[in-house]
Amino acid sequence: MRQLNDKIAVITEGNSGIGLATARRFIADGARVVITGRNQDALNAAVAELGDRATGIRGDVANLEDLDRLFAQLQEQFGRVDVLFANAGIAPLLPIEAVTEEHFDSLFNTNVRGLFFTIQKVLPLLSEGASVILNASVVAQSGLPNTSIYSATKAAVRSLGRTLAAELAPRGIRVNVVSPGLIDTPFWGKVGLSKDEVDAFGEQVVQQTPLGRPGRPEEIAATVAFLASDDASYFTGADLVADGGMIQV
Numbered sequence: 680m681r682q683l684n685d686k687i688a689v690i691t692e693g694n695s696g697i698g699l700a701t702a703r704r705f706i707a708d709g710a711r712v713v714i715t716g717r718n719q720d721a722l723n724a725a726v727a728e729l730g731d732r733a734t735g736i737r738g739d740v741a742n743l744e745d746l747d748r749l750f751a752q753l754q755e756q757f758g759r760v761d762v763l764f765a766n767a768g769i770a771p772l773l774p775i776e777a778v779t780e781e782h783f784d785s786l787f788n789t790n791v792r793g794l795f796f797t798i799q800k801v802l803p804l805l806s807e808g809a810s811v812i813l814n815a816s817v818v819a820q821s822g823l824p825n826t827s828i829y830s831a832t833k834a835a836v837r838s839l840g841r842t843l844a845a846e847l848a849p850r851g852i853r854v855n856v857v858s859p860g861l862i863d864t865p866f867w868g869k870v871g872l873s874k875d876e877v878d879a880f881g882e883q884v885v886q887q888t889p890l891g892r893p894g895r896p897e898e899i900a901a902t903v904a905f906l907a908s909d910d911a912s913y914f915t916g917a918d919l920v921a922d923g924g925m926i927q928v
Contacts, residue, residue: 681709682908687757689713691740691797692767694725696864697814697903700896701764704904706732710762715740715749740767740793746800753804760804762907765794766814768832772825783828790832791839798843808851810907813840815858817922823884833858837918844916853915855906860922861885863893889924 688705692698693714702712706729713734716722726735736752738745753760768790773782798811805811818826819833840856847854861884885891902921905911920927 681707682904682910683762684709686710686761686907687713687753687759688762688764688907689715689753689760689801690764690766691715691794692717693764694718694721694735697859697862697896697899698764698766699725699728700900701766701903702729702733704897704900705762705907706730708904708908711757713753713757715767739789740765740797741788743796743800746793746796750800750804753801758804759806760801761806761809763798763801763805763809763811764814764903764907765797765811767793767797768814770826770829772829774825775827778828786828786832787835790829791835794836795839798839805847805850805852809853810911811843811847811852811854812903812906813837813854813856815840815856815918817858817860817920817926819858820920820926840918841916848915853906853911855911855914855916856918857899857902857906858918858920858922859894859899860888860920860925861893862896862899864896884925887925888922889928892923894921894923 683705688710690698690702693702694716702714705712711732714725715736715738717739719737722735722737726733736749738749813836815836816833818830819837837856840854844854899921902919
């Protein structure tokens, strides 16, 4: 059974990693998918892979004009949104003494401000009973060194999951959070660390993970697909932690 048959699903930063894996899963489950991304070439390549049930719209969630353009195009092309996966995020990692105002503002602008206004601006298009899923992280509940600002943004995302679930419940809109642990994606090449530092960080996290390995993007996509589906019709305000047991055991 195709759980998302004919649903219109939007995935921010859907051109790689967890976003792209989720786009594949949504399409397999019957949805039409709109993905966004900041890099036009990467967006084109993702749409070419996903096929004719995918549409790509270039944009940066930290730019409110881009968000206005995105949802105007969605209104014109589809008229509604049934599923939103607010996935876009960045994670340059720095120790506290190296954090600058620019670093602080950049993370909060994308991970919190961009996510919040993505949801606010999609509201007129959300169908009754729509599902909104926010991508947070287990770092919101842990204390990994060098992640102070990133972790704070993800804690804010988790808080938004609760408050927006309460605000949107009268419209039958469910808001839930997925919190991945260490996932094997290109994301880790973008955190501002050398390859050796990334490898050491990954090894440290794996050692703390009872399943003894990083997760796969497809495993997070399956969790998001569940939250998007009617199988999760009694879930709202929840946080599904998919971390191989890292903070659960």
